[in-house]
Amino acid sequence: MTKARDEFSIISRYFSAIGDADPNTLLSVGDDAAVVDIPAQMQLVVSTDTLISGIHFPQETSAADIAYKALAVNLSDLAAMAADPAWFLLSLTLPHSDDDWLRPFADSLNQTAQQYGLELIGGDTCRGSLSVGIQIGGLVPAGQYITRKGASPGDLILVSGELGNAGLGLASIQHKIELPEALDATCRQALNRPRPRLQLQSFLRQFASAAIDISDGLQADLAHILKSSNCGATVYQDQLPVNQWIQQQAAYEYALNAGDDYEICCCIAAANETQIGRWNQDHPDCRLSVVGHITDSGYLLDNGESDVDLATVAAGYQHFD
Amino acid sequence: MTKARDEFSIISRYFSAIGDADPNTLLSVGDDAAVVDIPAQMQLVVSTDTLISGIHFPQETSAADIAYKALAVNLSDLAAMAADPAWFLLSLTLPHSDDDWLRPFADSLNQTAQQYGLELIGGDTCRGSLSVGIQIGGLVPAGQYITRKGASPGDLILVSGELGNAGLGLASIQHKIELPEALDATCRQALNRPRPRLQLQSFLRQFASAAIDISDGLQADLAHILKSSNCGATVYQDQLPVNQWIQQQAAYEYALNAGDDYEICCCIAAANETQIGRWNQDHPDCRLSVVGHITDSGYLLDNGESDVDLATVAAGYQHFD
Numbered sequence: 001m002t003k004a005r006d007e008f009s010i011i012s013r014y015f016s017a018i019g020d021a022d023p024n025t026l027l028s029v030g031d032d033a034a035v036v037d038i039p040a041q042m043q044l045v046v047s048t049d050t051l052i053s054g055i056h057f058p059q060e061t062s063a064a065d066i067a068y069k070a071l072a073v074n075l076s077d078l079a080a081m082a083a084d085p086a087w088f089l090l091s092l093t094l095p096h097s098d099d100d101w102l103r104p105f106a107d108s109l110n111q112t113a114q115q116y117g118l119e120l121i122g123g124d125t126c127r128g129s130l131s132v133g134i135q136i137g138g139l140v141p142a143g144q145y146i147t148r149k150g151a152s153p154g155d156l157i158l159v160s161g162e163l164g165n166a167g168l169g170l171a172s173i174q175h176k177i178e179l180p181e182a183l184d185a186t187c188r189q190a191l192n193r194p195r196p197r198l199q200l201q202s203f204l205r206q207f208a209s210a211a212i213d214i215s216d217g218l219q220a221d222l223a224h225i226l227k228s229s230n231c232g233a234t235v236y237q238d239q240l241p242v243n244q245w246i247q248q249q250a251a252y253e254y255a256l257n258a259g260d261d262y263e264i265c266c267c268i269a270a271a272n273e274t275q276i277g278r279w280n281q282d283h284p285d286c287r288l289s290v291v292g293h294i295t296d297s298g299y300l301l302d303n304g305e306s307d308v309d310l311a312t313v314a315a316g317y318q319h320f321d
Numbered sequence: 322m323t324k325a326r327d328e329f330s331i332i333s334r335y336f337s338a339i340g341d342a343d344p345n346t347l348l349s350v351g352d353d354a355a356v357v358d359i360p361a362q363m364q365l366v367v368s369t370d371t372l373i374s375g376i377h378f379p380q381e382t383s384a385a386d387i388a389y390k391a392l393a394v395n396l397s398d399l400a401a402m403a404a405d406p407a408w409f410l411l412s413l414t415l416p417h418s419d420d421d422w423l424r425p426f427a428d429s430l431n432q433t434a435q436q437y438g439l440e441l442i443g444g445d446t447c448r449g450s451l452s453v454g455i456q457i458g459g460l461v462p463a464g465q466y467i468t469r470k471g472a473s474p475g476d477l478i479l480v481s482g483e484l485g486n487a488g489l490g491l492a493s494i495q496h497k498i499e500l501p502e503a504l505d506a507t508c509r510q511a512l513n514r515p516r517p518r519l520q521l522q523s524f525l526r527q528f529a530s531a532a533i534d535i536s537d538g539l540q541a542d543l544a545h546i547l548k549s550s551n552c553g554a555t556v557y558q559d560q561l562p563v564n565q566w567i568q569q570q571a572a573y574e575y576a577l578n579a580g581d582d583y584e585i586c587c588c589i590a591a592a593n594e595t596q597i598g599r600w601n602q603d604h605p606d607c608r609l610s611v612v613g614h615i616t617d618s619g620y621l622l623d624n625g626e627s628d629v630d631l632a633t634v635a636a637g638y639q640h641f642d
Contacts, residue, residue, distance in 0.1 A: 026364065027468060030549070032401040032534055033368035033459070035466050038359040043347065046442070047354035048410045048456055052449045080353040089369045091412070091454050121367070128373045128452065133412050135369055135456040138354070145356050147348060213353060228351070 010097055010125050014106040015090065018120035019113030022087060025121055034121035036087060038139070045083040045138040045145060049073045050091070053130035057192075058173055063101045064108035065192040066132060071112045073215065074136040075196035076262040080213040082146045082204040083138035085116045090123035091133035116198065144205050148228035151210040151267040155294040157233060158276065160197050160263045160286055162241050163218055164251070165190035167258020183245055194262035199286055203279055204266060211266035217257040218291070219301075219310055222265055226299060229267075235292035235310070237303040256301070256310075267294055331418055331446050335427040336411065339441035340434030343408060346442055355442035357408060359460070366404035366459040366466060370394045371412070374451035378513075379494055384422045385429035386513040387453060392433045394536065395457040396517035397583040401534040403467045403525040404459035406437045411444035412454035437519065465526050469549035472531040472588040476615040478554060479597065481518050481584045481607055483562050484539055485572070486511035488579020504566055515583035520607050525587060528596055532587035538578040539612070540622075540631050543586055547620060550588075556613035556631070558624040577622070577631075588615055 016029050027035040038044050051070050053059050061069075071088070078085055090109075094101075113120060118136075169191030171177045172184050179187060197213075204211055210229055214221045218235070226233055240255045268275070270293070280287045299311040337350050348356040359365050372391050374380050382390075392409070399406055411430075415422075434441060439457075490512030492498045493505050500508060518534075525532055531550055535542045539556070547554055561576045589596070591614070601608045620632040 027466070031468050031470075032398040032532075033366045033404070033457075035402070035461070036365050036367070037463075038365055040361070044357050044359055044365065045354045046357070046410065046456075046458070048412050048443065048454075049445055050412045050414065050447055050454065052414065052447050055447060055449060077353040081356070083354070089367065089456060091369050091371045091456075093371065093373065093452065122369065124370055126371055126373050126452075127376060129450055131414065131447075131449065131452070133369075133371065133454050135367075135410060135412075136354075137367070140356070142358075145348070147352050149352075211353075 010102065014102050015120060015123065018106065018110045019118045022119045025087060025119055028119065028121045029123070036121065036137070041142050042139040043142050043145065045078060045081050045140055046135065047074060047077040048133065048135040049077065050131055050133035058170070061192065063105035067105045067108035068112050068193055070132040070134050071109065071116070071118070072194050072196050073262060074134045075116055075198060076194065076213040076215070078136060078138040079197045079200060080146070080211045080264055081138070081140065082144060082201045082208070082211070083140040084201070085118045085136065085138050085198070087119045087121045087137045088113070089135040090120060092123065092125045093128040093131045094125065095128070095130060116196070146204050146208045146211045146266070148210050148212050148225045151225050151229035151231050151294045153231060153294050153296050154270050155209055155267040156270055156273060156290050157222065157235065157265065157267055157292040157294060158288045159214065159218065159241060159265045159291050160200060160288055161261070162243060163214065163261050163263060164242050164246050164254030164258055166194060166260035167254040168245070170258070170260065179245060183243060191260060194260065196262060197264045197286060199283065200264055203275070207268045207272045207275055208266040209268060211264055214261045214263045214265050215259055217259040218265060219256040220259070223299065225265070225267065232295040232297040232299055233292055234295055234300045234302055237301055239289060239291045241287070241289040241291070331423065335423050336441060336444065339427065339431045340439045343440045346408065346440055349440065349442045350444070355410070357442065357458070362463050363460045364463050364466065366399060366402050366461055367456065368395060368398040369454065369456040370398065371452055371454040379491070382513065384426035388426045388429035389433050389514055391453040391455050392430065392437070392439070393515050393517050394583060395455045396437055396519060397515065397534040397536070399457060399459040400517045400519045400521060401467070401532045401585055402459070402461065403465065403522045403529070403532070404461040405522070406439045406457065406459050406519070408440045408442045408458045409434070410456040411441060413444065413446045414449040414452045415446065416449070416451060437517070467525050467529045467532045467587070469531050469533050469546045472546050472550035472552050472615045474552060474615050474617050475591050476530055476588040477591055477594060477611050478543065478556065478586065478588055478613040478615060479609045480535065480539065480562060480586045480612050481521060481609055482582070483564060484535065484582050484584060485563050485567050485575030485579055487515060487581035488575040489566070491579070491581065500566060504564065512581060515581065517583060518585045518607060520604065521585050524596070524600055528589045528593045529587040530589060532585055535582045535584045535586050536580055538580040539586060540577040544620065546586065546588065553616040553618040553620055554613055555616055555621045555623055558622055560610060560612045562608070562610040562612070
């Protein structure tokens with residue numbers, strides 16, 4: 001089958017020097033594979049996330065925002081594992097080779113890669129409907145990675161930042177809601193430019209019993225922790241960190257189910273509760289909020305009036321009884 | 322944006338235990354990322370290749386053949402680097418969740434992964450037009466990987482197996498040519514079930530100055546070696562390892578440009594020529610043929626009557642004068 005004839009020129013023109021060269025990279029873009037050293041006492045953390053136009057981002061999203069977000073959602077996976085970003089591969093599928101799209105895409109990819117200490121070491125480009133696949137590699141000192149398994153009854157459930165903003169941004173773009181101007185800008189920014197919470201690394205390594213990044217909404221992602229840890233949870237609606245608009249409209253479904261926030265949800269032993277205040281004092285841009293606690297079984301939302309069963313509200317979460 | 326709601330059930334139902342569990346895998350499918358150990362004195366070799374329906378395989382290709390080929394083309398990249406397969410990630414984009422497709426796909430993926438000592442350690446599934454992205458990780462003893470750079474004038478150019486069969490198979494499926502029945506079966510098999518030449522590992526590590534796998538045809542892929550090594554080459558048409566049909570029809574363009582053969586092209590010093598006979602005696606299923614030699618400059622095909630300039634015949638190869 002014939003590939004895009006310009007695959008090689010696209011790679012050499014746009015993607016041969018993205019991010020900062022890493023001394024552990026022995027062979028980078030331009031061979032059959034890349035070769036990297038893994039420093040002694042470190043373990044490799046790898047993940048992949050693909051963004052598809054019209055599914056993971058609105059079709060009108062700018063090339064620069066797509067490049068940023070493709071890296072950010074993968075960096076967010078490393079953040080949830082408490083790993084350090086190292087390198088990435090890019091699988092780019094494009095309907096046609098277009099400098100007006102590729103140039104800002106490559107520039108934004110480069111800027112973001114440099115910001116987070118990543119080097120592009122390989123990948124492929126194909127012709128087809130637009131999708132951006134990133135495979136990311138990170139490093140963690142042996143045994144210090146955090147998984148979804150490890151939460152236990154009594155643990156506090158924390159989330160970083162605010163939940164629901166990305167979902168509001170999408171609803172606004174889709175003309176489903178109308179937001180005040182400043183909030184609208186904030187929410188569209190949250191949708192297009194989610195911030196991977198890599199700064200939580202030391203907190204997670206020291207205190208977290210389990211962690212996950214919130215890509216599908218707190219309800220679904222916390223459910224993964226519960227399933228892996230074989231626990232239940234109670235979440236308090238009035239403790240969810242949301243903006244005033246969500247509070248006033250009681251539109252908590254954006255915080256629980258809209259997804260795309262890429263905040264971190266983690267669990268810590270209740271004995272470490274005082275660490276939260278310390279963290280928040282030093283990190284006003286990445287505040288942690290207690291939103292509930294881990295229980296033996298059941299998955300409930302206390303909305304102030306009654307307990308809503310989160311395990312049966314949506315399909316797929318029926319395994320927590 | 323909403324993802325396929327059944328992503329998690331697809332992964333847990335079909336992809337939670339593919340291939341053989343590797344003792345170096347610390348965390349596999351089912352978390353935000355996978356975690357692996359890289360043994361001491363080993364280097365990591367990573368590559369990614371995406372197969373898109375209608376571009377990299379005919380739309381009517383069976384799910385089992387697609388799964389096989391997606392792994393095989395990535396294994397072929399490791400073979401060209403002289404690396405050992407270790408693990409892979411899967412990025413699967415599907416128009417709809419269909420057990421009649423997913424079951425044979427997963428079974429074939431599992432069978433192939435087991436055959437080559439690979440473990441599936443992570444990935445994602447999305448809804449969209451059919452594409453299969455594999456990111457493969459392999460290991461090589463420190464410094465023993467082979468690149469495209471390193472060929473020098475006087476080196477012999479070798480290729481494994483036969484060239485052009487996959488191209489003939491595709492042309493036959495597309496009703497562009499009619500082949501004798503037995504050859505037709507062989508060529509369709511070559512297209513759908515290319516054999517990654519991992520058995521060449523020891524030969525490459527001992528003797529190869531440069532290597533590449535032939536995915537786009539010998540002409541384009543040898544050009545990559547020449548560009549990386551800053552050399553030229555002369556290729557002898559009558560030394561190309563092709564089947565009788567290609568010889569009789571003088572249809573050498575299938576060997577030079579059709580691609581999809583996934584044989585290995587490598588260079589060795591002329592002083593090692595006697596190693597080729599030894600190799601071929603022991604490996605009748607993976608014979609090596611000398612097809613030309615490396616020169617200072619120029620990229621020529623000696624067709625017995627004249628020298629055809631391969632550097633200017635096709636776009637993109639104009640850098641070898």
